[in-house]
Amino acid sequence: AEIVGEETAELTLPPDVPPPIERDHATKLIANMEVIEKEMRLADGVTYTMWTFGGDVPGKFIRAREGDMIEFHLQNHPDNKLPHNIDLHAVNGPGGGAESTFTAPGRETVFTFRALNPGLYVYHCATAPVGMHIANGMYGLILIEPAEGLSEVDEEYYVMQSEFYTEGDYGERGLQPFDMDRAIEEDPEYVVFNGSVGSMQGENAITSERGDQVRLFVGNGGPNLTSSFHVIGEIFDKVHYEGGDRVQNNVQTTSIPAGGSAIVEFETEVPGNYILVDHAIFRAFNKGALATLAVSGEEDENVFTGQQLEQVYQPEGGAVQEIPQEERTIPAAETLEEQMEYGREVYTSVCQACHMQDGTGIEGAFPPIANSDYLNENPDRGISAVVHGLSGEITVNGETYDGVMPRQNLTNEEVANVTTYILNSFDNEGGRVTPGDVERIRE
Ligand code: HEM
Ligand code: CU
The missing domain is CATH 1.10.760.10 (Cytochrome c-like domain)
Known part of the structure; x- marks a missing residue:
C-alpha cells in the first residue's frame, strides 16, 4: 500500500487506549517514546523504582494501522541512570528494533519499520540484563489495526499483567529493591495488573454500562509467568487469542504467555462489579492480580436474578425439628x-x-x-x-x-x-x- 501523508501518533497511559484509526490508507506515523526512571507506588506503603516507557507501567499504548511506516523515536531522559532500548514484537527486523534503539541517558535514537502484520503486540526493553529491565516495568502494547479496522465497540481498555520481584515480602513497607534470586526462581512477591496492586480498583475501576460491548487489550509483560486471564462473572464472547486474527467464541479463561497478548470482547449484560483475575488464584488474592470492571445500569432478570431465596435447609424433611x-x-x-x-x-x-x-x-x-x-x-x-x-x-x-x-x-x-x-x-x-x-x- 502507498504511504500517504504523515502524522504523530497519540499514545495513551493505561488503562486508556487511543481512539480507533479512521484512516483508510497507510501513513508515515511518528511515535515518540520517552524512557523515565522513577520511584512509583507498587502497593499501599510500598514503592519501587520503575523504569518506564512514557512515565507509567505498563508503557504507553501505541495504535497504528496495517501498512503504516512507523518512525520510532526513543528518548532516554537525561536524569536516567541507564541505557535502554526497545524490542517491538510488531517489527520484522533484527531484535525487533533493539540494536537500532540502544540509547544512553540524554540521547535519542530513531528507526523506521513497516507494520506488515496486524495484531496486538508486546514491546519491551531488551538491554542487558534483559530480565531485570522487564522486571522493572519496561513493557507495553502496540496495536496494529487490520486495514479494515476492528469492529466498533462501546469501551476499550488497556490491561497488562506482570510480576514484581522485591527483596521484602508481599506488603513489606518502604522502597523495595529488585531481588534477582527471586526473579530467577520465578517466585514473585507481586503479580499485578497495570503496574500496581489496586491500580484499577475503587474509584479507578474501569467502567461500562449494561448492554455495552467491551474490548480489553490484554498483555502479559511477564517476565516469567503465563496468565490464566479471567473475568469473574463474565464470559468472553470473542477472544483474539495470542493477539492474532483467529477468534475463539465463548471462552471462560484465556491463556496469555509472557511476552504475549489477547484481545477479549464481551457484552456486559448485568450490572455489578466484575473482577479481573489471573485464575492461578493465589496470585489474585495473595499477590495482587485483581482489578474491577464496574458495570452500571438496570437489572435484567431475564439474564440474572440475584438471590431469590435463603431459608433453612432440612434434608430429612419436616421431621427434623432441631437444628x-x-x-x-x-x-x-x-x-x-x-x-x-x-x-x-x-x-x-x-x-x-x-x-x-x-x-x-x-x-x-x-x-x-x-x-x-x-x-x-x-x-x-x-x-x-x-x-x-x-x-x-x-x-x-x-x-x-x-x-x-x-x-x-x-x-x-x-x-x-x-x-x-x-x-x-x-x-x-x-x-x-x-x-x-x-x-x-x-x-
Ligand atoms: C464486613 C466481621 C465473616 C465478608 C465485616 C465487618 C465486620 C466483620 C466487623 C464490618 C466492616 C469492618 O469493620 O471492616 C466478621 C466476623 C466474621 C466475619 C467477626 C466471622 C464471625 C466473614 C466472612 C466473609 C465476610 C466468612 C466472606 C464470606 C465480609 C464482607 C464485608 C464484611 C464482604 C463488607 C460488607 C459490605 O461491603 O457491606 N465483617 N466477618 N465476613 N465482611 Fe465479615
Ligand atoms: Cu531498559
Whole structure:
C-alpha cells in the first residue's frame, strides 16, 4: 500500500487506549517514546523504582494501522541512570528494533519499520540484563489495526499483567529493591495488573454500562509467568487469542504467555462489579492480580436474578425439628481470657477465610477488621454483621466496600466471643460483648 501523508501518533497511559484509526490508507506515523526512571507506588506503603516507557507501567499504548511506516523515536531522559532500548514484537527486523534503539541517558535514537502484520503486540526493553529491565516495568502494547479496522465497540481498555520481584515480602513497607534470586526462581512477591496492586480498583475501576460491548487489550509483560486471564462473572464472547486474527467464541479463561497478548470482547449484560483475575488464584488474592470492571445500569432478570431465596435447609424433611447446632455446647466463657480463647477459635474457623489471619482483609473485596474505624466507632456493627450479615456500600478506613458478608450461623455465646476477640485484637480499641448484647442485636 502507498504511504500517504504523515502524522504523530497519540499514545495513551493505561488503562486508556487511543481512539480507533479512521484512516483508510497507510501513513508515515511518528511515535515518540520517552524512557523515565522513577520511584512509583507498587502497593499501599510500598514503592519501587520503575523504569518506564512514557512515565507509567505498563508503557504507553501505541495504535497504528496495517501498512503504516512507523518512525520510532526513543528518548532516554537525561536524569536516567541507564541505557535502554526497545524490542517491538510488531517489527520484522533484527531484535525487533533493539540494536537500532540502544540509547544512553540524554540521547535519542530513531528507526523506521513497516507494520506488515496486524495484531496486538508486546514491546519491551531488551538491554542487558534483559530480565531485570522487564522486571522493572519496561513493557507495553502496540496495536496494529487490520486495514479494515476492528469492529466498533462501546469501551476499550488497556490491561497488562506482570510480576514484581522485591527483596521484602508481599506488603513489606518502604522502597523495595529488585531481588534477582527471586526473579530467577520465578517466585514473585507481586503479580499485578497495570503496574500496581489496586491500580484499577475503587474509584479507578474501569467502567461500562449494561448492554455495552467491551474490548480489553490484554498483555502479559511477564517476565516469567503465563496468565490464566479471567473475568469473574463474565464470559468472553470473542477472544483474539495470542493477539492474532483467529477468534475463539465463548471462552471462560484465556491463556496469555509472557511476552504475549489477547484481545477479549464481551457484552456486559448485568450490572455489578466484575473482577479481573489471573485464575492461578493465589496470585489474585495473595499477590495482587485483581482489578474491577464496574458495570452500571438496570437489572435484567431475564439474564440474572440475584438471590431469590435463603431459608433453612432440612434434608430429612419436616421431621427434623432441631437444628443440630443448637446442641453444640461450648463452655460459657467467664473471663476476658476465656472469651478471647474461644473467640479466636471461631475467628480461625469462620472469619479468617475472608478477613485474613491478621484481620487485614483483601483490598477491594473484604474490608479490614484490623484497626477498623467502622467497627470501633460502634462495636454493635460487628455483632450485627455476624448475626444479620452485611451488604451495601460501607467505608472502612477511607476505602469503600460494596460486598456481601453472609450471615453467620453461630450461637449468641459464639458471636459474643468472636466479636470480643476482634475488638481486643488487630489494634482495635477493645471492649466486651455478652450473649445478652448479641440477643439484643438479633431481635
Ligand atoms: C464486613 C466481621 C465473616 C465478608 C465485616 C465487618 C465486620 C466483620 C466487623 C464490618 C466492616 C469492618 O469493620 O471492616 C466478621 C466476623 C466474621 C466475619 C467477626 C466471622 C464471625 C466473614 C466472612 C466473609 C465476610 C466468612 C466472606 C464470606 C465480609 C464482607 C464485608 C464484611 C464482604 C463488607 C460488607 C459490605 O461491603 O457491606 N465483617 N466477618 N465476613 N465482611 Fe465479615
Ligand atoms: Cu531498559
